[in-house]
Amino acid sequence: MCSCSQHAAPTETDTSATPDQAVILLVDDMTCGHCAGTIKGAIEQALPGSSVTADPASKRVTITGASDSAAIQAIVTKAGYTPLLAGASA
Structure with missing residues (x-):
């Protein structure tokens, strides 16, 4: 969980649309923009070519460009x- 002490208003990353072939996670302990950035960075570093959007307000992380949900969950853990795992779009 985030160790920062700056839990002001959550910042939102682009969540306008869920692209095809996306892995969607719900991360209840993603509480702020720092948390979202940590998760985004960890996934994109471990899975080059993936694209991640993270929204602390909805607790939703959407990953495109990678489809191994078990590997993605392990990275976030x-x-x-x-x-x-919230689901994957068809």
Whole structure:
């Protein structure tokens, strides 16, 4: 979980549309923009070519360009968060 002490208003990353072939996670302990950035960075670093949007307000993380949900969940867990698979679009 985030160790920063700046939990002001959450910042939102682009969540305008869920593209095809996206993996969607719900991360209840993503509480701020710092948390979202940590999760986004961890996934994009571990899975080059993936694109991640994270929204602390909705607790939703959407990943495109990578489809191995188990690997993505493991990356988020290693970053210190608790991901739940919300689904994948067809």
